[in-house]
Amino acid sequence: MRVIVIGAGEVGSSIAADLSESHEVVVVDVDGDRVDELTYSIDVLAIQGDGTSMRTLEEAGIDEADLLIASTDNDETNIVACSAAKALGEVFTIARVKKPDLLDTWNRSDQAFGVDFMVCTDLLSAQAIVTIVGLPAARDADPFAGGTVQMAEFEIPEDSSVAGQTVQEADRFDSLTFVGLLRGEDVEIARGNTPLLAGDYVVVIGSPESVQRFGAELSPEQTPGSAEEIVIVGGSEIGFQVARMLEEQGFEPRLIEEDHDRARDLAERLPNTVVMESDATDIEFLSREHIDEADVVISALTHDEANLLISLLAKQLGSSRAVAVVEHGAYVDLFESVGVDAAVNPREIxxxxxxxxxxxxxxxxxxxxxxxxxxxxxxxxxxxxxxxxxxxxxxxxxxxxxxxxxxxxxxxxxxxxxxxxxxxxxxxxxxxxxxxxxxxxxxxx
The missing domain is CATH 3.30.70.1450 (Regulator of K+ conductance, C-terminal domain)
Structure with missing residues (x-):
């Protein structure tokens, strides 16, 4: 299959690297340095040019392409690139967007904008955060079979009851299978005699109830559904969507937003969320609002440095868990190594x-x-x-x-x-x- 990827940023490069193993991949980007970097790092044809230009698309071989993925950081550029591709050939198009309104428009009209499949970064990120909030100690989670089955990845704490046991010894949960073990860069299939060590990440598959019970045993102080005090820092689109989704699940989160107009708008749109106008780095404010009693603090500001600071402040003050949005994928491991419980990278998702x-x-x-x-x-x-x-x-x-x-x-x-x-x-x-x-x-x- 011939695939054209528009945009050689974090998202496009990741997609190109993954697809290049089994497909013919062409990457288009306006940045010559990125094009040169891709040319020498992965097995793709990299072209410098504007992905919305018909001339550039023709140079990339749009007439022979089976799939075009528009993955730049600009929503409009991605939509125009898909429209231009449709005008030139019978190619399946995928567009990445950040604005949920564009996804709503696309959902209401068959193949609107010339896009066959649309992915909304902010909604995906919010969904990932809400899923993590619902599973104690979970670093990653996904539903399968219409929600009948849950996959989850958990870190094994030092004081966990399963730390030091083999898979066979730890296998005491109904409707649960230990399938994989992540230790450093290694991925192991979980066998009966495989040891579970503190610091390992274990992947389990089973019924949602059994996965929650396993998560509760790993973190007894954080039983599923006990996150009654949820604080969201930042009224970004991701922060808003997280609050909206939590409201739908019956939670009443608190949201801190510094900008007056944005805070007022959010208060009107989120009837079951307490919106507070303040600088979330103000330690006196955080103490006054009893951030130490929060079960989960979600940092959804637009800057990684601020999200890291808020997460560490929350943990230092006594919050049980800290979840942070991390825009740069290279920082994910850093965030989690210094105390952030889960780092969510929108581009990676x-x-x-x-x-x-x-x-x-x-x-x-x-x-x-x-x-x-x-x-x-x-x-x-x-x-x-x-x-x-x-x-x-x-x-x-x-x-x-x-x-x-x-x-x-x-x-x-x-x-x-x-x-x-x-x-x-x-x-x-x-x-x-x-x-x-x-x-x-x-x-x-």
Whole structure:
């Protein structure tokens, strides 16, 4: 497949690097330095030019392209690039936007703007934050099979009851499977004798209730649903969307916004949120508003430095958890290493969503894990699958070793796989696999 990526920033570069392994990728950017950097770093054709220009698109081979992904930091540029591509050929177009209003317009009109699929960065980021808030200690989480199954990634604390145990010893939760272990840069398939060490990240798949129980055991002081005191710092679009989504779930968060006009606007649009006009770096204000009693503090300002400062202040004052928006992906590990419980990078989330869409094929759903070092795939079993009509034990020899079935759904039922579990046509299987074998797994299933 020939893919044209408009924009060589963090999102575009990530998408191009991922797709270049199995597709012919062309990247277009107005910045010559970025073009040169890509030319020498990944196996793509990089072109300097304006992605909205028909001449540039023709130079990129738009007439032979199957897919165009517009991923610059400018919404209008991305939409115009998709429209121009549609005028030149039969190409499937994906646009990245930040403004939810544009997504609303697109949703109301079939193929509006010449865009076949639209991804809204701010909404995706807000959804990721709300999901993390609902799962104690979770660094990442995604639903599968219409919400019947949950995948989550947890850090194992030193004082955790499972730290130092093997997977077999820790496997005492109904409807839960330990599937993967992330230790440094390594991704391991979880086996019975695999040790769970403090500081490791473990990936589990199971029913939402079992995943929540596991998270509660890792962090007993933060039981699911106990986040009654939620403070959002920053009335950015992400901050607003987080508050709106939390209101829909029955929460009554507090939101701190320094700008008078923005604070007033948010107060009118968020009936169940207490909006406070103040500088959130004012320690006296934070103490007066009892930030130390907050179960979660979400920093959603527009600058990484401010989000880091707010998160560390909140933790120092006594807040249980700190979640921060991080615009630069290179800072994510830094934030989490100095005490931020979860760092959410909008660009990384957007790149994952677009890559997930381009990868799907037979997969109903895909989640990318640990900077795309592993994947969780949901696939419906048909007659050609190596699993169809066989037990799991009989069929696992036909799958790569670096893969494990984490859950099976049959209708509304979540089945935790065992060796004698019989797989039927129409079942949905949720599989954890290292990225280097994910395509082989999808082909076998």
């Amino acid at each position: 957007t790149a994952e969503e677009i890559t997930r869409f381009t990868h799907q094929g037979r997969a109903e759903n895909i989640s990318l894990i640990h900077n795309d070092r592993a994947e969780v795939l949901e696939i419906e079993i048909n007659e050609r699958s190596v699993l169809a009509g066989r037990t799991l034990q009989e069929s696992m020899a036909d799958l790569p070793e670096a893969a494990v079935v984490g859950a099976i759904t049959r209708g509304e039922e979540c089945i935790i796989p065992r060796g004698d579990t019989h797989i039927e046509v129409g079942d949905h299987v949720i599989v954890f696999a290292r990225t280097d074998v994910a395509d082989a797994v999808a082909a076998a299933l």
